[in-house]
Amino acid sequence: MGKSNDQVIGYKYFTNFLLFIGNPIEKLLGINFDKRGWIDPFTDEDESILDPGVINSPTLYGETEGGVAGAVYLKTGTNDQEVVPFYKDYMESKELQASAYPYQSYLAFKDFYVGNSGYMKEMLLWPKRIHVRNDGQAQWYDLKAEIDLNTQYTTGSDIFANGWGFINTGEYNSILRLMDGSNKTINNSLIKNAIRINFGTNPKSGDYGSTLATGYYNNPAFVRFVVGSYHQDVTIIFGGSIRVLGSKNLYSPNGYFLREYALIISGNYTIGITVKATTDGFQQLNLNGDFYANGDLNDWKIESGDMNPIHKIREILTDDTAMKKPELSVNDVNFMKAADRIYGEGLGVSWSITEKSCIDAINELCYHIEAGIRVNRQTGLYEIVLFRDNWFEENEIHTISESKIKSMQYEITNADEVINQVNVNFYDRANIKNSSFSISESGLIQTLGRVNAETLDFPYFMNMRNAEIVANWKLKLLSTGVYKGTFTTGWREARKWNRYDLIRLPWSKRWNGTILVRIMSINLGGPTNNEVSIDFIEVVPSTGMMNTTIVADDVIDKPLPPQSCQYEPFELSYYLAVMALGQRQVDDELTYENNFGLVGAVAEKPQENSLYAVMMTNNGDEWIRAGSIQYSQTVDLDKIISKTSSSFTVKNWRKIANVAAGTLIKCGRDWLGTPGEWMVFQGVDPYTGIVSVKRGALDTPPQEWGVNTKLYFCGNDISYDQTEYISSEEVLVSVLTTTPSGVLEQRGSIPVEMKARAIRPYPPANVKINGEYWPEEIETDLVLTWVDRDRLQQTGGSILGWFDSGVAIEPGTQTHLILTQLGENDLELATTSANLTGATSYTMPISIMQASTRTLRIMLKTVRDSYECLNPFIHTVELSQFFSAPYDLTVEFKND
Numbered sequence: 001m002g003k004s005n006d007q008v009i010g011y012k013y014f015t016n017f018l019l020f021i022g023n024p025i026e027k028l029l030g031i032n033f034d035k036r037g038w039i040d041p042f043t044d045e046d047e048s049i050l051d052p053g054v055i056n057s058p059t060l061y062g063e064t065e066g067g068v069a070g071a072v073y074l075k076t077g078t079n080d081q082e083v084v085p086f087y088k089d090y091m092e093s094k095e096l097q098a099s100a101y102p103y104q105s106y107l108a109f110k111d112f113y114v115g116n117s118g119y120m121k122e123m124l125l126w127p128k129r130i131h132v133r134n135d136g137q138a139q140w141y142d143l144k145a146e147i148d149l150n151t152q153y154t155t156g157s158d159i160f161a162n163g164w165g166f167i168n169t170g171e172y173n174s175i176l177r178l179m180d181g182s183n184k185t186i187n188n189s190l191i192k193n194a195i196r197i198n199f200g201t202n203p204k205s206g207d208y209g210s211t212l213a214t215g216y217y218n219n220p221a222f223v224r225f226v227v228g229s230y231h232q233d234v235t236i237i238f239g240g241s242i243r244v245l246g247s248k249n250l251y252s253p254n255g256y257f258l259r260e261y262a263l264i265i266s267g268n269y270t271i272g273i274t275v276k277a278t279t280d281g282f283q284q285l286n287l288n289g290d291f292y293a294n295g296d297l298n299d300w301k302i303e304s305g306d307m308n309p310i311h312k313i314r315e316i317l318t319d320d321t322a323m324k325k326p327e328l329s330v331n332d333v334n335f336m337k338a339a340d341r342i343y344g345e346g347l348g349v350s351w352s353i354t355e356k357s358c359i360d361a362i363n364e365l366c367y368h369i370e371a372g373i374r375v376n377r378q379t380g381l382y383e384i385v386l387f388r389d390n391w392f393e394e395n396e397i398h399t400i401s402e403s404k405i406k407s408m409q410y411e412i413t414n415a416d417e418v419i420n421q422v423n424v425n426f427y428d429r430a431n432i433k434n435s436s437f438s439i440s441e442s443g444l445i446q447t448l449g450r451v452n453a454e455t456l457d458f459p460y461f462m463n464m465r466n467a468e469i470v471a472n473w474k475l476k477l478l479s480t481g482v483y484k485g486t487f488t489t490g491w492r493e494a495r496k497w498n499r500y501d502l503i504r505l506p507w508s509k510r511w512n513g514t515i516l517v518r519i520m521s522i523n524l525g526g527p528t529n530n531e532v533s534i535d536f537i538e539v540v541p542s543t544g545m546m547n548t549t550i551v552a553d554d555v556i557d558k559p560l561p562p563q564s565c566q567y568e569p570f571e572l573s574y575y576l577a578v579m580a581l582g583q584r585q586v587d588d589e590l591t592y593e594n595n596f597g598l599v600g601a602v603a604e605k606p607q608e609n610s611l612y613a614v615m616m617t618n619n620g621d622e623w624i625r626a627g628s629i630q631y632s633q634t635v636d637l638d639k640i641i642s643k644t645s646s647s648f649t650v651k652n653w654r655k656i657a658n659v660a661a662g663t664l665i666k667c668g669r670d671w672l673g674t675p676g677e678w679m680v681f682q683g684v685d686p687y688t689g690i691v692s693v694k695r696g697a698l699d700t701p702p703q704e705w706g707v708n709t710k711l712y713f714c715g716n717d718i719s720y721d722q723t724e725y726i727s728s729e730e731v732l733v734s735v736l737t738t739t740p741s742g743v744l745e746q747r748g749s750i751p752v753e754m755k756a757r758a759i760r761p762y763p764p765a766n767v768k769i770n771g772e773y774w775p776e777e778i779e780t781d782l783v784l785t786w787v788d789r790d791r792l793q794q795t796g797g798s799i800l801g802w803f804d805s806g807v808a809i810e811p812g813t814q815t816h817l818i819l820t821q822l823g824e825n826d827l828e829l830a831t832t833s834a835n836l837t838g839a840t841s842y843t844m845p846i847s848i849m850q851a852s853t854r855t856l857r858i859m860l861k862t863v864r865d866s867y868e869c870l871n872p873f874i875h876t877v878e879l880s881q882f883f884s885a886p887y888d889l890t891v892e893f894k895n896d
Contacts, residue, residue, distance in 0.1 A: 012066060013118050014111055018087065021105040022352075023134060023321075024077030025127040028107070032124035033068050035432055036060050036742055037561055041072050052110070059743035061115055063614070067742070070112035077105035078136060084108040124432065127352075130307045134319050140311060141332075144339045147348030148305030241344070306348025306462060309365045310339040310384060313373065316358050317382055323358045331381040338384040341391075342369060347469070349460035350429070368460050370473050370542070374499045377522075385500040387473075387518075389541050392502055397516075400491065402506040406531065410485030410510065419478035420444040421453040426467035427460075437464060437552035439471050441479045454478060464552065473542050482538035483515060494532040497522060502539065560607050562737040562744035566710060567603035567613070567629075568669050569733035569750050570676060572720060573698045574758045575794050576600065579716040583795055586758065594867070595727040595756045600720035602666050602712040603735045605631035610739050616746060617721045618732040623746060626721035629735060632666075632714040633659060635691075643702040644773050646695055646803070650711070653689035656681075659713050662798065665693060666712040668703060669750075675871045677703045680799050681713060696802025698794065699762045701871050727756040755870060761813045761862040762789035763869035765802045769858070769877055777878040782844040782856060784817070786873070789862075806840065813864040817842055820857040821850050822876075829853055846879070853879060 021028075030038035041053030052071040060067030073084045083100045087108055091098035105127065114120045130146045131139045139145045314335055316322045347369050353361065366372055370387045385391065421440040428435035438453075445451055456474055461467045487505075497503075499522060504514040517536040525531040577586045577598055589596045603613050613629040635650040650656075661683050668676035680694035696702040725731055732749040764786040770778045771785075787806025794800065800807070809815070819832040829850045836842055849856075856879065861872030 010116055011118070012116055013114050014070070015109070015114055015120075016086065016090070016111065017109050018084075019107040019109065019123070019125075020101075021077075021107065021125060021127055023105065024103060024129065024132075024136065025105045026076065026129040026132050027127075028074055028076075029126040029128050031055070031072075032126070032432070033057075033060060034121040035124065038126065042074055052108075055112075057742075057745065058113065061121070062740065062742055063738065064116070066113070066116035068113060068115065071110045072112070073108040073110070075101065075104075075106050075108070077101075077103050079103060084110075086110045130305070130311075133315055134321060140314060141336055141339055144336075144343040145308050145311045146305040147308055147343055147346055306350050308339050308342055309347065309349045309369050309460075310335055310342055312349070312351075313362050313365050313384065316362055325382070329380070329382055331376065331379065331383045334381075334383045338371070338386055341386055341388070345469070347466050348462075349466075350462050351460045365460070368458055368470065370470060372500045377498055378496060383498075387500075387542065389543055397502045397504060398493075398497060399504045399514075400489065400494070400506070402508060404489050404491040404494075405507070406488045406490060408485065408487045408507055408509075410483050410487075410507075412483050413481040416448065417452065418444065418448075418481060419452050419454045419475070420448060421451050422471055422475045422478065423453055423455045424458065424467050424471045425455065426458040426464065427462055428464070429462035435464070435552075437468070437550060439468070439475050440549045440551070441475060442549050444479055468550065472548060475548065476542070476544075477540050480540045482540060483511075483517070484535075484537040486533060486535050488531050488533050490530050490532070492530075494534065495524060495530075497532075497534070503534075503536065505536065559739065559741050560609055562610065562739050562742055563606045564744060564747075565603050565606040565610075565613060565631075565735060565737050566634075567601050567733075567735040567750075568666055568676070568710075568712065569599060569601040569731075569735075569752050570666070570669075571752055571754055571757045572598040572600045572718065573678075574760075574791050575698050575799070576716060576718050576720075577758045578795050580718065580720050589724065590759050593724070593726065594759050594865075595754075597725050597727065597754045597756055597758055598720050598722075599626075599725065599731050599733060599752050599754075600718040601629060601733055601735055602632045602714045602718065603629050604634040604710065604712070606737055607739070610737050612738060614736045614738055614743060615719055615721065616734040616736060616749075617723065618734075618749070619723075619725065619729055623734070624723075626723065627719055629719040630717075632712040634713065635711050637705055637707055637709045637711070639707055641705050643695070643704055644803075646801075647690050647692045649689055650691055653684055653691060656684055656691070656713055657686065659684075663713050663715045664697065664799070666714055667705060667709060675700050675703070677701070677705075679711070680801055694799070694801025694804065696765065697799050699757070699760070699791070699870050700802075701763070701765075701873065702802050725754045727754050729754045756867065757870055759865075760791075760867045760870050761810050761864045762791045762794070763862055763872050764815060764860050765789050765800075766804070766806070767860060767873045767875075769875065774875055775877055777880045779880045781846050782819075782877075783841070784843070784858065784860070785841045786815075786860060787840060788815070809837070809862075810864065813837075813862050815839070816861055816863055818859040818861075819844060820859075821853040822855045822857060823850070823852045824854060826855075849879070855879065 028042060030040045032038050039055060039057065041055045042050050044050055052073045054070075055072060056069050058067045058069045075081045075084070079102045081100050081102060083098045088098040107125075131142055133139055314330055317325045317330060318327055349365065349368055362373055372385045372387070374383055374385065375381070376383050421438055423436060423438045425434060425436045427433075440451070456467075456471055458467045458470065461470075487507075497519060499519055501519045503517050503519065505517045506514045516539045518539050519534055520537055521535045523533040523535075525533075572580065574586070580598065580600075581589075599617060601615050610631075613631065615626040615629050616623050617626040618624070633655055635652050635656055638649040638651045641648045659681055661681060663681040665679040665681055666676065667679055677695070677700045678697040680697045682692040682694060684691045721731075721733075731752045731754065733752055734746060734749040736744040736746060738744070765788075767773075767784070767786045769775050770780070770783050787804075788809035789800065790807050790810040792810055793807050814835055814837040817832075817834045817836050819834075821829040821831070823829050829852065832844070834842065844856075855876055857874070857876045859872055859874050862869045
């Protein structure tokens with residue numbers, strides 16, 4: 001017979017290449033292939049740096065299109081960076097010299113898998129350079145260089161880091177654990193800034209307590225909170241002038257909640273805390289909320305923040321590749337004041353510039369934050385002016401008498417020409433797209449009876465929040481009628497004024513008193529003309545309410561990426577193996593190898609755009625794709641059900657309204673020595689939602705199940721791994737959700753220990769002790785009854801439940817009973833073993849039991865060809881009368 005030819009069903013493509021980013025960068029936060037999500041290949045789970053980075057997403061584009069995988073080298077553009085090894089080898093093989101490309105950042109991809117279609121799909125890069133300057137120097141005023149609106153969570157250090165202990169609080173005294181491990185008792189009244197949370201009178205487990213702490217602080221600070229193990233659901237909210245750099249979950253023994261925060265506080269602050277009690281009776285909880293200055297702020301660098309635009313403006317002024325101004329030409333006191341203000345407002349920007357003039361770049365940045373840049377005419381230094389109400393102190397605002405004004409030209413905005421709506425464009429980083437929204441001054445639109453709109457472009461804002469704040473300021477300016485014009489004066493003091501200064505300007509011919517105006521430009525006269533011409537515009541307060549309405553783009557319904565699903569793996573019983581392979585093949589396999597077994601799995605559909613899941617298995621060598629899983633319909637138990645319950649309620653019963661009677665149900669997990677349970681669906685009441693089932697089907701006994709236990713209505717068509725395993729092997733099973741956009745990344749797994757389940761006989765069923773199911777005690781002789789099961793019979797006809805009548809026992813199968821009499825402290829007194837094959841009952845008279853017997857442990861099992869049933873009946877029952885006659889009792893009466 002000839003050998004069949006191999007057939008090519010597709011190709012995988014690999015390549016080596018360099019991808020240049022541009023100027024020096026600080027790091028690369030991520031790579032996004034085909035907009036399938038950001039991947040960070042350069043750090044591992046412990047935040048350690050990887051060189052080279054590793055990308056392992058071979059199914060990123062889906063099972064058909066493949067994905068990306070391979071090694072990636074990152075060069076950040078330092079002046080001393082080395083040549084990438086594989087690139088050097090390649091160039092030398094061509095007798096060419098390889099360059100390290102100093103001052104250029106780039107990626108080098110080695111033996112990189114680009115998918116099954118032969119071309120590299122679109123790749124987005126997320127470079128970062130904030131804390132170093134373009135020439136590699138440390139960033140100026142680095143503390144306020146990076147702005148982020150979200151708290152970042154990272155892994156922290158030891159509990160006693162920075163020499164700080166923690167407080168274990170009581171109602172009146174607290175225990176301070178010192179660095180040397182000793183404890184010191186202190187009165188709570190002596191704890192500085194201690195925060196006490198009250199839970200009310202006679203609190204119970206589940207009650208919430210909360211408090212709000214206020215204070216004043218004006219420095220970078222750290223604060224550490226500790227909550228005892230008898231509390232949970234800890235929520236901490238910072239308000240006021242606090243900006244959170246980040247937080248660390250520190251090592252906490254004995255279940256303590258311990259978190260440290262790094263804060264920037266510039267005035268009044270508030271800290272709100274809410275916790276939930278898990279134990280009755282704890283009326284108060286004291287948290288040590290002291291601020292302390294130990295620690296290193298370098299440990300709190302935000303991973304993905306935006307840059308403070310003030311820092312970028314200063315860098316454009318001073319960088320050798322830009323305007324090349326000397327560092328001393330910048331008023332650092334003024335720039336730090338502006339950086340502090342922008343940092344507090346959270347107006348960070350991000351950009352990627354290919355080519356732009358320095359002046360245009362600075363003007364665009366100033367436009368984003370409502371600011372202006374100038375050279376102070378007295379000092380010759382560059383300064384920033386933020387157009388805010390309280391930027392200038394009162395003594396910095398100029399005044400001029402009307403008599404010193406030679407001429408005045410002015411105009412006021414025509415009320416019919418004011419802008420009452422702005423259409424705002426910005427970049428939505430979360431959705432990787434340009435986005436827009438509009439802000440309308442509703443009252444003014446009604447007054448004019450029409451919309452006068454203007455477009456505002458904020459390409460450097462990465463979120464709607466920043467664009468909305470600045471757009472509201474600009475709309476207020478555009479919608480307010482103001483004076484603007486030019487006046488001239490020969491007053492010498494006016495020659496000392498600067499652009500963007502404020503003046504209290506009088507002009508009695510048009511307005512009473514003075515109006516506050518901003519200098520927009522100053523024109524000085526020549527050598528023979530001492531006149532100063534000043535262009536001005538009336539200042540509109542940036543604060544104050546407006547009647548605005550915001551209309552944003554509809555939220556994009558992006559395809560949901562693969563989400564993790566709940567699943568249960570298990571070894572297939574004989575019946576399920578027959579349903580998968582056919583009885584003849586299963587019997588042949590068992591004849592050849594008695595320990596033969598298959599692994600199957602059921603899964604719940606996690607999202608609507610997933611049609612199936614991928615079953616992955618690993619028995620110690622490598623992960624392999626074992627097959628596809630069709631999702632099962634699932635419901636969750638609404639209450640605890642006992643072993644004997646055959647009807648119960650579930651939370652979402654309408655999902656199974658059309659499930660056919662006789663469908664198999666998988667309940668619970670087969671692990672840690674505890675068997676799961678198979679049930680047989682009988683129906684659901686369409687009015688009450690009560691589900692009826694047969695309990696303990698196939699080779700499983702009934703079990704007690706708790707609330708939220710998931711039931712998988714899978715039937716007998718189980719997805720399985722075709723690999724044949726043998727007894728004692730451990731197989732790791734992982735189920736990965738698939739969607740049109742990709743496959744869930746391989747992470748966790750559930751182990752399945754193979755036990756040769758298919759060859760084992762079914763255990764006895766419907767076991768009763770003195771006519772009851774699982775009684776706690778008996779008062780007379782032990783009477784045990786049961787029914788037989790046949791593993792082979794279950795492959796045809798309806799599936800029996802544990803409580804159903806018996807059938808003829810499987811040929812060659814024996815029934816064994818082991819009775820163990822236990823005395824006090826579970827001391828074994830006597831053991832009785834009996835082969836009860838052919839019988840369905842057994843009686844042990846109480847008269848033959850040991851006099852000191854307290855309990856009886858019963859094991860009823862089946863055995864065939866040295867294989868025991870997987871789940872024997874095991875139960876321990878107490879003897880309520882354990883005295884043997886004659887009774888020697890003494891009764892004493894007392895007359896009290």
